[in-house]
Each structure stands twice: as structure tokens, then as C-alpha cells.
Amino acid sequence: MPIVTLREAQRGDLDALVALEHAAFASDRAERRAIRHAITSPSMTLVVALVDEASAAPVLVGAATIERRRGSRSARLSSIAVSPARAGLGLGGRLLDAAEAEARRHGCTRLRLEVRADNGAGIRLYERRGYVRFAVRPDYYEDGMEAWRYEKDLGKAGDGTATRGSARRT
Known part of the structure; x- marks a missing residue:
């Protein structure tokens, strides 16, 4: 089983993120400019999933974009993408866990x-x-x-617990 690493995106990931966007979505793709902004924005976090197979350099195979607003306790998962070649490996769940942890880390x-x-x-x-x-x-x-909007209650800010949610895109 390959080793999967999650980390914040870096500027050097831009080309791989654009390629992932094109592989994962037939329409409603984020443009290169928007992805670059997500990497550098203080109000956004872009988490990437890298697969390290011993025979090659790590490959970017997934990403999740989390948006926050100053003064708001709600964060938004604006995108989650997994390479179609890596579907079914649990990467979506790992990226979702990372998005929730990132939201909590910022007090959401x-x-x-x-x-x-x-x-x-x-x-x-x-x-x-x-x-x-x-x-x-x-x-x-x-x-x-149409889009179905979902919401999850992540618990009190800073307590690290999750509780049942009420009711949003990916």
C-alpha cells in the first residue's frame, strides 16, 4: 500500500493542482489564477494529498480547499478533488478529516x-x-x-470534538 502524506499546498504544486482539477472535474473547474490565490491567501487553506510509491517521486493525487471569513465561526469546504485513478482508496475521507481539523484550528x-x-x-x-x-x-x-448544501457542527472552538450537525459543495 502506498504512503499518503497530507500537507498544505505550496507554490510548486500549482501545475499538479491544475492537472488534478482537469482530471477530477468535467466542468466548474477552478482556474489557475484561483488555485494560485488559494495557495497564498491568509483566509484559505489548500490541503494536498501526495502518494509516495517507493519507485517514484511523490505524486499529488488529491486536494481540499477550505475558506474562512474574519469573524465567522463557519468555514466552507469549497472543493475536494481526488484523482480518478486513485478513487476508492479513502483519500476523500482523509481530505475531509484534514479540512475539519483545519477549520477547528482556525476557531471554526x-x-x-x-x-x-x-x-x-x-x-x-x-x-x-x-x-x-x-x-x-x-x-x-x-x-x-442543483447543489445540495450541507453543514456539520464541529464542536466548540478549540475543544477538538465533533457533534451532530445541521445542514453544503464539492
Whole structure:
């Protein structure tokens, strides 16, 4: 089994992140400029997953982008992407765990996200992890697909616990 490392994205990851975005999403892709901004923004964290197979250099195979607003206790998981070649290895769950930990580290008590209504795997992941749907946004994606909005209560700021959530994208 390959070794997976999670860390914050660095500027040198930009090309691999753009390639991941194109491999993981058929539409609604983040542009290079937006990814570069996410890497350097003080109000965003971009976590990457790297697979280290002994025979080659580590390969970037997943990413999660977390957004925060000053004065808000809610963070937003604006994107989570896993290379289609690495699907089914639990990387989405590991990235989601990292996103929740990052939100807590910044004092957030809720994590929100949107997910395509036709993304069954994503919906199952979020619901298994305690996310609760609280709204639907019609015609949210480029192709007209609606988004289901989810939210999870991460517990009190700084206590490291998670409790049942109420009800958001990926």
C-alpha cells in the first residue's frame, strides 16, 4: 500500500493542482489564477494529498480547499478533488478529516459545503461523516445541476470534538 502524506499546498504544486482539477472535474473547474490565490491567501487553506510509491517521486493525487471569513465561526469546504485513478482508496475521507481539523484550528465550529445532487459518492461520504443537508440551490453548477448544501457542527472552538450537525459543495 502506498504512503499518503497530507500537507498544505505550496507554490510548486500549482501545475499538479491544475492537472488534478482537469482530471477530477468535467466542468466548474477552478482556474489557475484561483488555485494560485488559494495557495497564498491568509483566509484559505489548500490541503494536498501526495502518494509516495517507493519507485517514484511523490505524486499529488488529491486536494481540499477550505475558506474562512474574519469573524465567522463557519468555514466552507469549497472543493475536494481526488484523482480518478486513485478513487476508492479513502483519500476523500482523509481530505475531509484534514479540512475539519483545519477549520477547528482556525476557531471554526461549523463546516459547510455544496455537493452536486448527482454526486452519490460525495453525498454518502458527507452523510456518513455527520453532515446534514439544510438547503438546495437550484441551477448552481454550469450544466444546471442543483447543489445540495450541507453543514456539520464541529464542536466548540478549540475543544477538538465533533457533534451532530445541521445542514453544503464539492
